[in-house]
Amino acid sequence: MDKFRITGPTRLSGEVAISGAKNSALPVLAACLLTPEPVVLHRIPRVRDIGTMRRLLQHNGATITEREDGALVVHAAEVTQPEAPYDLVKTMRASSLVLGPLVARTGRARVSLPGGCAIGARPIGMHVTGLEQLGARMEQSHGYIEATVPDRLRGCVYTFDRITVTGTEDLLMAAVLADGETVLENAAREPEVVDVAELLIRMGARIEGAGSSTIRVRGVGRLHGAEHTIIPDRIEAGTFAAAAAITGGEVRVNGCEPEHLTALLSKLRHAGVTVIEEGKSLLVKSSGKLASVDMETQEHPGFATDLQAQFMALMTQAEGISIITERIFENRFMHVLELARMGANIRVEGQRAIVAGPRRLTGAEVIASDLRASASLVIAAQAADGDTIIDRVYHIDRGYEKIEEKLRGLGARMERIEAK
Numbered sequence: 001m002d003k004f005r006i007t008g009p010t011r012l013s014g015e016v017a018i019s020g021a022k023n024s025a026l027p028v029l030a031a032c033l034l035t036p037e038p039v040v041l042h043r044i045p046r047v048r049d050i051g052t053m054r055r056l057l058q059h060n061g062a063t064i065t066e067r068e069d070g071a072l073v074v075h076a077a078e079v080t081q082p083e084a085p086y087d088l089v090k091t092m093r094a095s096s097l098v099l100g101p102l103v104a105r106t107g108r109a110r111v112s113l114p115g116g117c118a119i120g121a122r123p124i125g126m127h128v129t130g131l132e133q134l135g136a137r138m139e140q141s142h143g144y145i146e147a148t149v150p151d152r153l154r155g156c157v158y159t160f161d162r163i164t165v166t167g168t169e170d171l172l173m174a175a176v177l178a179d180g181e182t183v184l185e186n187a188a189r190e191p192e193v194v195d196v197a198e199l200l201i202r203m204g205a206r207i208e209g210a211g212s213s214t215i216r217v218r219g220v221g222r223l224h225g226a227e228h229t230i231i232p233d234r235i236e237a238g239t240f241a242a243a244a245a246i247t248g249g250e251v252r253v254n255g256c257e258p259e260h261l262t263a264l265l266s267k268l269r270h271a272g273v274t275v276i277e278e279g280k281s282l283l284v285k286s287s288g289k290l291a292s293v294d295m296e297t298q299e300h301p302g303f304a305t306d307l308q309a310q311f312m313a314l315m316t317q318a319e320g321i322s323i324i325t326e327r328i329f330e331n332r333f334m335h336v337l338e339l340a341r342m343g344a345n346i347r348v349e350g351q352r353a354i355v356a357g358p359r360r361l362t363g364a365e366v367i368a369s370d371l372r373a374s375a376s377l378v379i380a381a382q383a384a385d386g387d388t389i390i391d392r393v394y395h396i397d398r399g400y401e402k403i404e405e406k407l408r409g410l411g412a413r414m415e416r417i418e419a420k
């Protein structure tokens with residue numbers, strides 16, 4: 001397994017370009033199963049989860065070609081195998097995103113149930129009950145969810161018990177081909193949901209309200225091909241902003257959407273970081289002197305759980321006590337013990353982490369436990385004295401495109417030690 005060696009401390013400076021959003025690209029790729037015509041996608045990030053989704057679509061019968069300009073052309077002329085096998089689902093939970101599109105397009109789907117994961121239970125119960133409401137017969141056997149629809153899905157009113165991002169996307173993708181109107185209540189408002197809805201509308205779907213808690217869909221008989229550019233990755237942008245701030249650096253984060261990051265930017269400003277929004281760029285400047293701020297993760301537009309670990313790394317260097325509350329996942333503090341190995345002073349009490357700073361960080365051997373936890377270790381390592389070795393960087397490769405190249409471009413001393 002590859003490792004990173006990061007030598008700190010470093011003051012990051014320069015410019016970095018943000019890639020397309022992984023969590024948008026995943027449902028957008030799944031949406032391509034809804035039409036027999038080709039869909040052209042721009043700015044799909046080259047990360048491991050996307051590779052897994054591509055394999056899944058190919059398994060379903062789609063062909064995927066890469067154009068010279070980097071665009072991906074996904075063509076699901078026929079769906080021959082409406083199934084997401086265990087081997088693919090176990091490495092990427094978002095595989096359940098094909099459930100809705102497969103049922104809507106072919107009338108059946110067989111998707112392996114995701115198991116546990118480093119950040120919590122990750123159930124998909126609402127994907128299942130939602131599809132049931134849309135008229136699918138759902139059964140579970142041998143670790144698989146099996147869906148069948150005798151004729152065509154039919155519109156319904158479905159209220160999510162709690163907000164789920166991929167659940168909203170999955171049901172939205174099913175509803176676009178259902179007979180009649182579907183209303184999704186208590187829907188997720190994440191920018192990634194809006195992005196998928198925009199692609200679906202380009203494909204001929206009739207959707208209103210994406211980005212609000214009520215989404216209305218009028219089903220259509222078929223969808224056609226379309227061309228779409230994925231939104232920039234707000235979590236990657238936020239990760240670089242936090243990295244700039246922890247090193248007392250000055251970094252221009254280019255090609256991002258500051259509007260998708262308002263909760264983080266507000267916390268950074270409270271912590272004493274200068275953040276200047278300039279169109280699709282963010283200039284992040286810090287003297288290195290940080291004030292502690294409390295933070296609670298919430299659904300969008302609240303503070304993203306996917307930036308919690310990175311913000312915690314930053315708070316280890318802030319003056320005073322910062323209370324970080326995780327409200328979305330039950331077990332998303334795996335990075336705490338690793339940050340502690342580097343010298344951080346953090347105590348976990350249930351859903352809260354209490355960070356006392358600033359504490360001098362020193363390089364250590366640490367293990368990446370999930371994607372965003374790894375990002376927090378990479379950030380902390382920039383501020384730590386000496387060498388930090390991060391093991392299991394395959395987690396970070398799932399969701400960050402060329403992270404070491406991008407950080408080296410900002411002056412980081414970082415190398416990948418490839419497994420023999």
Ligand code: EPU
Nearest residue numbers: 023094122123124125126127163164165166167328329371
């Ligand atoms: N939940 C249920 N039942 C369900 C679905 C979800 O109880 O049927 C619970 C979950 O256990 C969790 C909460 O609802 O406590 C929210 O989960 P959600 O369904 O919104 O998460 P997700 O859709 O599986 C997406 C992102 C995650 C991100 C979360 C929250 C993708 C592919 N993944 O996951 O991204 O953390 O939303 O914003 O979009 C990451 O990129 O590192 C990542 C984990």
